[in-house]
Amino acid sequence: xxxxxxxxxxxxxxxxxxxxxxxxxxxxxxxxxxxxxxxxxxxxxxxxxxxx
Amino acid sequence: xxxxxxxxxxxxxxxxxxxxxxxxxxxxxxxxxxxxxxxxxxxxxxxxxxxxxxxxxxxxxxxxxxxxxxxxxxxxxxxxxxxxxxxxxxxxxxxxxxxxxxxxxxxxxxxxxxxxxxxxxxxxxxxxxxxx
Numbered sequence: 001x002x003x004x005x006x007x008x009x010x011x012x013x014x015x016x017x018x019x020x021x022x023x024x025x026x027x028x029x030x031x032x033x034x035x036x037x038x039x040x041x042x043x044x045x046x047x048x049x050x051x052x
Numbered sequence: 053x054x055x056x057x058x059x060x061x062x063x064x065x066x067x068x069x070x071x072x073x074x075x076x077x078x079x080x081x082x083x084x085x086x087x088x089x090x091x092x093x094x095x096x097x098x099x100x101x102x103x104x105x106x107x108x109x110x111x112x113x114x115x116x117x118x119x120x121x122x123x124x125x126x127x128x129x130x131x132x133x134x135x136x137x138x139x140x141x142x143x144x145x146x147x148x149x150x151x152x153x154x155x156x157x158x159x160x161x162x163x164x165x166x167x168x169x170x171x172x173x174x175x176x177x178x179x180x181x182x183x184x
Contacts, residue, residue: 012104019157022099024092025075027082032092034099038153042065042160042184044177046053047105048072049148049168 056174057089063181065152070094072142100146105164107145121169148172152180160184 013020022034037043053067060067067089071078078091094100150172152161161180163172 013102013159013162015159015162017159019151019153019159020102022094022102024070024094024099025078026090026092027075027079029075029093035157037066037068038155038157040066040155042063042155042181043153044060044065044067044150044181045153046067046069046150046172047100047103047148048069049146049165 053174054085054087054089056178059174059178060089060181063178065181066090068092070099072097072100072146097143097146100149103149103151103162103164105149106147106166107143108147108168109145120167150177152177152184154184 019034019038023031024034026032034043034045037045053069057067069078069082069087069089069091071081071091071093072095073081073093074095075093078093081087082089082091147165147168148171149165150161150163151159154160160183161177163176165171
């Protein structure tokens with residue numbers, strides 16, 4: 001119960017907030033930081049529901 | 053989204069998709085579905101959690117979509133490619149979403165899907181890009 005309450009207490013990201021640091025895997029399974037994908041162009045990212 | 057990827061390019065934006073598998077699995081799905089933009093993997097689902105993307109339950113995955121939006125549900129079934137869904141790392145209860153960030157990394161648009169039929173609207177993402 002306490003852990004669940006803590007999870008809900010974490011602040012949710014809101015518009016204007018900085019994206020948190022995230023690491024993704026590219027097509028060769030190399031690590032890519034999300035930050036590297038928006039430094040030279042605005043980024044639009046779609047999070048797929050369960051495919052892939 | 054695939055049919056309108058050129059509109060993102062015209063705005064100078066980078067369009068990507070993120071899946072729940074590895075990067076290689078995401079690339080395989082991109083080839084299967086003939087997606088022209090880059091697909092990345094998030095096998096630990098850390099990015100999903102960081103953005104606060106939610107999960108649904110058994111009812112939300114099965115009966116609720118048909119009760120709330122039968123047309124979209126049937127369209128999703130018709131358009132589903134089971135080869136793309138065959139991934140043991142996928143959390144079938146995980147809901148998707150979308151974001152737009154500017155070059156500084158500030159969040160300019162965020163959609164957290166509230167159900168399996170709640171899909172981010174392409175026009176909303178494009179409008180967010182126009183506002184940058």
